[in-house]
Every structure is written in structure tokens, then in C-alpha cells.
Amino acid sequence: MPTTQTFAEVFESRGISRRDFLKFCSFTSVSLGLAPSMLPKVVEAMEKKPRLPVIWLHGLECTCCTESFIRSSHPMTADLVLNMISLDYDETLNAAAGHQLEEIRKKIMKDYNGKYILAVEGNIPTKDNGVYCMIGGESFLNIVKETAAGAAAVIAWGACASFGCVQNAHPNPTGAVPVSEIIKDKPIVKVPGCPPIAEVMTGVITHFHTFGTLPELDRLGRPKAFYGTRIHDKCYRRAFYDAGMFVHAFDEESTRKGWCLYKMGCKGPTTYNSCSKIQWNAGTSFPIGSGHPCIGCSEPGFWDKGPFYTRLAEVSFLGTDTTADKIGVVAVGAAAAGAAAHAAVTAVKKQKAGNDEKK
Amino acid sequence: MSRIIEEIYVWRLPVRLYHWINALCIVVLSTTGMYIAWPLMSAPVGEAALHHSMALWRYFHYVVAFIFIGNFLYRMYYALLVNDQYARFGGFRPWSPEWWGVPFKEQVASYLFLREDEPNYVGHNPVAALAHFVFIFCGSVFMIVTGLAMYGENNPGGFTETWFGWALPLLGGSYGLRYAHHLVAWIFPFYVIVHLYAVFRHDIVDRTSVTSSIITGFKHKVEDEASV
Ligand code: HEM
Numbered sequence: 067m068p069t070t071q072t073f074a075e076v077f078e079s080r081g082i083s084r085r086d087f088l089k090f091c092s093f094t095s096v097s098l099g100l101a102p103s104m105l106p107k108v109v110e111a112m113e114k115k116p117r118l119p120v121i122w123l124h125g126l127e128c129t130c131c132t133e134s135f136i137r138s139s140h141p142m143t144a145d146l147v148l149n150m151i152s153l154d155y156d157e158t159l160n161a162a163a164g165h166q167l168e169e170i171r172k173k174i175m176k177d178y179n180g181k182y183i184l185a186v187e188g189n190i191p192t193k194d195n196g197v198y199c200m201i202g203g204e205s206f207l208n209i210v211k212e213t214a215a216g217a218a219a220v221i222a223w224g225a226c227a228s229f230g231c232v233q234n235a236h237p238n239p240t241g242a243v244p245v246s247e248i249i250k251d252k253p254i255v256k257v258p259g260c261p262p263i264a265e266v267m268t269g270v271i272t273h274f275h276t277f278g279t280l281p282e283l284d285r286l287g288r289p290k291a292f293y294g295t296r297i298h299d300k301c302y303r304r305a306f307y308d309a310g311m312f313v314h315a316f317d318e319e320s321t322r323k324g325w326c327l328y329k330m331g332c333k334g335p336t337t338y339n340s341c342s343k344i345q346w347n348a349g350t351s352f353p354i355g356s357g358h359p360c361i362g363c364s365e366p367g368f369w370d371k372g373p374f375y376t377r378l379a380e381v382s383f384l385g386t387d388t389t390a391d392k393i394g395v396v397a398v399g400a401a402a403a404g405a406a407a408h409a410a411v412t413a414v415k416k417q418k419a420g421n422d423e424k425k
Numbered sequence: 426m427s428r429i430i431e432e433i434y435v436w437r438l439p440v441r442l443y444h445w446i447n448a449l450c451i452v453v454l455s456t457t458g459m460y461i462a463w464p465l466m467s468a469p470v471g472e473a474a475l476h477h478s479m480a481l482w483r484y485f486h487y488v489v490a491f492i493f494i495g496n497f498l499y500r501m502y503y504a505l506l507v508n509d510q511y512a513r514f515g516g517f518r519p520w521s522p523e524w525w526g527v528p529f530k531e532q533v534a535s536y537l538f539l540r541e542d543e544p545n546y547v548g549h550n551p552v553a554a555l556a557h558f559v560f561i562f563c564g565s566v567f568m569i570v571t572g573l574a575m576y577g578e579n580n581p582g583g584f585t586e587t588w589f590g591w592a593l594p595l596l597g598g599s600y601g602l603r604y605a606h607h608l609v610a611w612i613f614p615f616y617v618i619v620h621l622y623a624v625f626r627h628d629i630v631d632r633t634s635v636t637s638s639i640i641t642g643f644k645h646k647v648e649d650e651a652s653v
């Protein structure tokens with residue numbers, strides 16, 4: 067697409083009214099937590115700023131992040147974002163393929179050195195020199211290193227690139243790691259989730275496009291605007307939690323009544339994300355809304371905190387069925403048994419000492 | 426029977442008060458904490474908004490947690506700044522190899538039945554001091570830090586989150602933190618058993634009245650002859 071095309075032309079060609087465009091801008095600035103006075107800035111950036119070159123790499127992943135992204139709530143959101151940025155390299159979305167596409171990547175890296183955004187979707191397998199993910203004859207490990215070198219910032223899409231997802235769950239056979247383990251010298255924003263919410267993804271890009279910086283991050287490197295609070299703190303079932311009204315089994319009356327899923331292993335109390343706020347698919351629903359406990363997909367190592375339907379995870383290296391409580395019960399039992407044995411020996415010794423005295 | 430030859434005032438009132446407040450807090454925190462993990466009571470009948478069963482268990486956990494923290498801080502003040510030879514930290518110096526020397530080895534040997542006589546201490550014996558340090562000092566600090574980190578979670582950017590939230594990434598995020606708090610909670614029942622056993626045993630073996638000393642403050646020295 068020629069860069070000279072104005073947004074007005076883009077909208078027109080796609081049948082998007084200016085009203086829709088402004089609606090998108092205000093929605094995004096609100097969800098980013100920006101002051102209303104910032105709205106013109108967002109609009110202006112979207113209309114006038116040169117398009118942001120983005121290289122979107124796919125490693126060990128399932129493409130659910132991309133799938134989520136292209137299904138953002140307003141049909142034209144992804145459209146807009148895809149126009150705002152110049153997504154010149156994306157194995158999934160690009161028309162070009164093979165060597166042709168690899169050439170485009172090299173060209174962007176040269177032409178926009180230090181200016182482009184590197185978006186990574188997926189884990190990076192490191193074992194055996196990264197042979198477990200090869201693209202165009204090159205290991206993904208090397209591609210990420212090479213592409214990150216000239217990037218202005220890195221976006222880690224999804225649980226994979228942020229913390230590592232199912233690929234790097236115990237025992238992690240391919241030595242898969244998140245981007246932050248490989249790239250240490252670039253600003254990284256982690257946008258975890260399996261997948262992340264589409265509006266969150268477009269929000270992060272819009273923020274960078276408007277301000278030229280990454281949004282404010284929390285302690286785990288996630289944008290505070292979207293990962294600032296726990297699911298539990300905004301969950302519409304919270305009243306049932308506080309009242310102690312819990313679902314105990316999925317085929318119970320309580321499930322139909324929509325009580326709290328805490329005892330079904332809901333990870334809402336320990337998961338930071340916007341699901342209970344923005345929700346999914348244009349605000350249609352979210353897992354808890356559909357009666358399923360939150361599995362905590364935007365938290366580090368969520369696959370190793372299973373099973374999903376119990377509160378207390380198994381300690382994976384001690385084998386299945388070993389939870390914190392099992393360890394505790396065994397330890398306390400051992401203390402009691404040890405004390406009893408020690409007492410018995412003490413008694414025998416005392417007895418003996420007494421007998422010796424008497425002799 | 427051996428005769429009491431001396432009464433020594435070992436545990437002054439603040440120490441005894443600390444001990445019992447701490448004991449009570451640990452019992453309540455363990456029970457309410459386990460209840461938070463496994464809410465057993467059956468669901469109340471009627472509107473959710475009118476009931477607070479779970480909320481109250483959590484509330485009690487926090488109220489007692491803050492008493493526990495205050496009590497702990499008071500004990501730290503007492504150990505560091507008040508000149509009470511049996512309650513201060515002065516003698517406990519695990520960083521010096523000397524501290525691990527003869528008295529410590531003797532005490533371990535005695536617990537392992539490798540020695541005939543029982544070493545006797547007016548205050549804590551070195552093994553007891555070490556156990557208190559690991560379980561009560563380190564254990565409490567861990568529970569307080571992880572507890573406050575969780576307590577701050579519902580108000581990100583607030584005071585508690587700002588000062589204690591750093592524990593989250595250290596323990597692998599919110600879930601790891603909660604799990605660690607839950608797992609380490611078990612050291613308290615573990616320690617209570619070991620502690621009670623050790624105290625009762627000492628009382629029977631060396632008759633220093635260590636059990637009642639935490640109520641009265643007095644330990645007794647007895648004639649060093651074996652009973653006849
Ligand atoms: C002897 C000390 C303590 C014990 C034995 C203890 C025990 C527990 C246990 C077993 C849990 C449940 C964890 C789970 O959900 O699996 C818990 C939760 C919790 N504890 Fe403690 N705790 C102690 C001290 C503290 C302190 C000092 C605080 C500080 C405020 C604290 C704050 C919390 C919080 C915030 C929760 C999470 C409750 C929720 O989010 O619903 N705890 N505790």
C-alpha cells in the first residue's frame with residue numbers, strides 16, 4: 067500500500083465513516099486511561115503521523131494472538147491499526163511469501179533502522195541451537211536477535227512471548243523462553259494472555275504510535291492500563307464470593323445460578339487482565355461470564371499452576387497430586403512422628419539411667 | 426526428687442505477653458488462612474448482598490495479621506533496643522563460626538542422644554535460638570511480606586502495594602506469591618509440635634520449669650544430682 071495515501075482516502079475506500087474513526091479513537095484513549103484532552107492528539111497521530119513500520123515475527127505459537135487481533139471489536143479496528151502501522155512483515159497476514167518476504171524484512175531493517183517496532187508472537191526455543199523452530203532455513207532464535215538489533219522497541223504478544231506458554235511448561239523439552247530472556251537491551255512491553263484481548267493489542271500499538279513511547283508498565287512489564295487490576299476485583303460474581311456462595315460442581319444448581327467459581331479453581335483472584343472489564347468479542351462475554359473459571363492465562367507460567375479446576379496447584383517437580391497441603395500434612399506428620407520417637411528414646415534412656423542409679 | 430536451689434526471673438512480662446499474643450495470632454491466622462483457601466461453610470440462603478461469610482473470614486485474617494505484625498515489631502524493638510539479657514539478640518550470632526562451636530554441638534549431640542548429660546541454659550539453648558530464628562523470625566517475616574503484598578493487590582499504586590508489591594515478581598507473580606504464603610503457613614503447625622515437644626521434654630528431663638516459665642517468668646535451677 068502506498069504510504070502517501072491519507073487516512074481519509076483509506077477510510078473512504080473501505081467504507082468507514084469519520085464518525086466511526088473518531089469512535090475508535092475515543093474508545094482506545096479511554097481504555098488507555100488517557101485524559102479526554104488527549105483525544106485530539108490520538109486523532110492527529112492516527113491521521114498525520116507517518117505509518118509505523120512493524121515487523122511481526124511468529125515463533126513457537128498457535129497464532130491465537132493474530133486471530134484475536136484481527137477480530138477486534140469494531141470491524142474496522144484492525145483495519146485502522148493495520149493502516150496506521152505498516153505491517154510489512156507478518157508471515158500470517160502478508161500476501162508475499164518465502165524468500166520474497168524475508169527480503170522485505172531485511173529491507174525494513176535497513177531502511178528504518180532504529181525506528182521500527184518488533185512484535186514477537188511465540189516462544190523462542192533455545193535448545194540445540196534453536197533447531198526446534200526454523201523459518202526460511204534460519205533459527206527463530208537468530209531471527210529474533212537479528213531483527214531486535216535495530217528495533218526501537220519490542221512488543222511481546224501473548225503469554226508465549228511474554229512469559230512462555232504451553233511450550234515452556236514443565237518439562238519444556240525445547241528449552242523455549244520468552245523474548246525478555248533473549249533481548250535485554252531494548253524496551254519490551256509484555257502483552258500476555260492466551261490470546262491477549264484484541265482491544266488491548268490495538269491499544270498498545272495506538273499508544274506507541276501516538277506518543278512514541280511504550281505505555282506505563284507494571285512490575286511484570288505489562289501495560290498498567292490493561293493489566294493494572296485483577297479479574298477478581300472487577301468480577302460481576304464477586305458478591306457471591308464475599309457472601310461465601312460457591313459453585314462446587316459444574317452440574318449443580320449453583321452453577322445455573324451463576325455463583326462464584328473460586329472453588330472450581332478460578333484464578334481470577336491472582337490474575338491481572340481486563341477480561342472482566344473490556345470482555346471479549348465486542349464485549350460479548352468472558353470466560354467467567356460463560357461459567358468457566360479463569361485459568362490465569364496472562365500470568366507467568368500458568369500451565370504449571372494446574373490443574374485448572376482446583377485452587378491449589380500441584381508442585382510439578384514432585385509429581386502429580388502433590389500440593390502445598392500434601393507437603394504440609396507430611397511435614398507436620400513427620401514432626402509428630404519424630405517427636406513421638408524421640409520421646410520414646412528419651413523414656414528408655416531415663417529408665418536405664420534410673421536402673422543404673424539403683425544398682 | 427531434686428530440690429529447687431534457685432529461682433531465676435527469665436522472661437519479663439513484655440516477653441511473656443509477646444509470646445502469648447503471638448501464639449494466639451498464629452492459631453487464628455492459620456485457621457482463618459486455611460479457611461480462605463478452603464471455604465467449607467455451606468452457602469447462606471438468600472441475597473448474596475446480605476451475606477458476608479467469606480468476606481468476614483478474610484477480614485478476621487487481616488485484623489489478626491495486623492496485630493501479629495505489631496506484636497512482631499514490638500518484639501524486634503525489645504530484642505534490639507531493650508537491655509534484657511535473655512530476650513535480646515546479642516548472643517545469637519550465627520554468622521560467627523564460634524557460635525556454631527562447642528555449646529551448639531553439645532546441644533545437638535544431646536538431642537541426638539550422643540551425650541549422657543543435658544546441657545542447661547537459663548535463656549534459650551543455641552539449638553532453640555536457631556530454631557526460633559528460622560521458624561519464628563524468618564517465617565514471620567516471610568508471612569508478613571507475602572501477606573502484605575497480597576493485601577496491597579486490590580489497590581494497585583496504593584501504599585501497601587507500593588511498599589510490598591515487589592514480592593510479586595520475586596515469587597513468580599500473584600499466584601506464586603499466594604502459593605508461597607499458603608505453603609509456608611505450614612511451618613507454623615510443624616513448629617508448634619516440635620516446640621511443644623521440646624518444652625515438655627526439657628521440663629521432664631531437666632526440671633527447669635520451662636513450661637510454666639512462660640506464664641510466671643521464672644525458671645528453676647535444681648540440684649544437679651540425679652533423682653533417687
Ligand atoms: C502466621 C501467619 C500467617 C498464616 C499461617 C497465614 C495463612 C494464610 C493462608 C493459609 C492463606 C490462604 C492462601 C490461599 O488462598 O491458598 C492466607 C491468605 C492471605 N493472608 Fe495470610 N497468613 C499469615 C499471616 C498473614 C499476614 C501477616 C498477612 C498480612 C496482611 C496476611 C495476609 C493474607 C492475605 C491478604 C491473604 C489472601 C486472602 C485473599 O485474597 O482472599 N497473612 N494466609
Ligand code: SF4
Nearest residue numbers: 298301326327332334
Ligand atoms: S468467579 Fe473468580 S474472579 Fe469472579 S469472584 Fe469468583 S473467584 Fe473472583
